[in-house]
Amino acid sequence: MKISIEKDYDSLSNKAANRFIELVESGKIKDIAFPTGNTPKLFYKKLVEFYKDEKVNLSGVSGFLIDEYYPIKKESKNSFNYYIEKKFFTHVKLKKKYSLDGNNPDFLAECKNYKELIEKKGGLDLVILGVGENGHIGFNEPGSEYNSRVRLVELKNSTLDINRAKYDAGKVPKYALTLGIYEIFKAKKIILLASGSSKSERIRDLFNGHISSSLPVSVLRLHSDMEVILDKEAAVLLEDQIMELIN
Numbered sequence: 001m002k003i004s005i006e007k008d009y010d011s012l013s014n015k016a017a018n019r020f021i022e023l024v025e026s027g028k029i030k031d032i033a034f035p036t037g038n039t040p041k042l043f044y045k046k047l048v049e050f051y052k053d054e055k056v057n058l059s060g061v062s063g064f065l066i067d068e069y070y071p072i073k074k075e076s077k078n079s080f081n082y083y084i085e086k087k088f089f090t091h092v093k094l095k096k097k098y099s100l101d102g103n104n105p106d107f108l109a110e111c112k113n114y115k116e117l118i119e120k121k122g123g124l125d126l127v128i129l130g131v132g133e134n135g136h137i138g139f140n141e142p143g144s145e146y147n148s149r150v151r152l153v154e155l156k157n158s159t160l161d162i163n164r165a166k167y168d169a170g171k172v173p174k175y176a177l178t179l180g181i182y183e184i185f186k187a188k189k190i191i192l193l194a195s196g197s198s199k200s201e202r203i204r205d206l207f208n209g210h211i212s213s214s215l216p217v218s219v220l221r222l223h224s225d226m227e228v229i230l231d232k233e234a235a236v237l238l239e240d241q242i243m244e245l246i247n
């Protein structure tokens with residue numbers, strides 16, 4: 001596992017954007033899944049700036065949205081589709097954009113199609129992830145099976161409580177569509193971003209302790225090409241020995 005500990009959120013975002021550009025410019029990374037949430041906001045901002053300055057060409061990249069609430073309309077300001085369009089997709093020219101439609105009454109077909117689309121591509125080249133405070137990745141909540149696929153999930157109260165604050169008005173949907181642990185883990189490369197002390201326990205769990213489906217983020221320790229970009233606050237609970245190894 002490759003780890004970078006940056007001094008603050010700004011340099012974390014800068015690091016992530018530069019790393020992203022390097023990977024895309026290598027020509028090997030084309031099918032990329034993108035996260036939502038507060039953590040990657042500045043990463044997207046920087047990426048869009050780099051794109052406008054012609055520092056990166058994204059015409060070979062297909063973008064996949066990792067997850068979406070259910071039910072929700074794409075145009076809803078609270079949807080992840082809206083988020084990714086506003087923050088990233090509309091500002092850049094990608095080869096293709098794919099997302100889960102949280103408004104499809106046939107959620108089984110929606111998930112099946114997304115799963116098959118990714119399968120046809122031979123899996124994703126890169127998944128960029130945040131982590132939930134309860135250890136979820138995408139919307140794979142604690143208890144998600146390692147072989148879970150694209151599916152509808154019921155959100156935990158812990159997630160609903162936190163996400164309510166990010167949700168404009170009304171009630172946060174209790175369900176979501178998400179890439180499974182399987183699709184995430186099968187990606188050739190994974191980059192996880194975490195900022196702030198509220199993520200420090202989960203970052204500690206990523207390095208120490210049991211790998212368990214009750215803590216979905218912990219399975220990432222087993223991935224062969226995993227990169228973690230943190231700020232100091234998110235890394236605050238890492239043991240001294242780990243810090244010595246990293247530095």
Ligand code: GLP
Pocket residue numbers: 035036037038039040066067129130131132133137138139159163
């Ligand atoms: C959300 C999303 C995740 C995201 C996570 C952390 O609920 N489903 O994809 O990574 O929570 O979000 P944040 O970066 O706002 O802490």
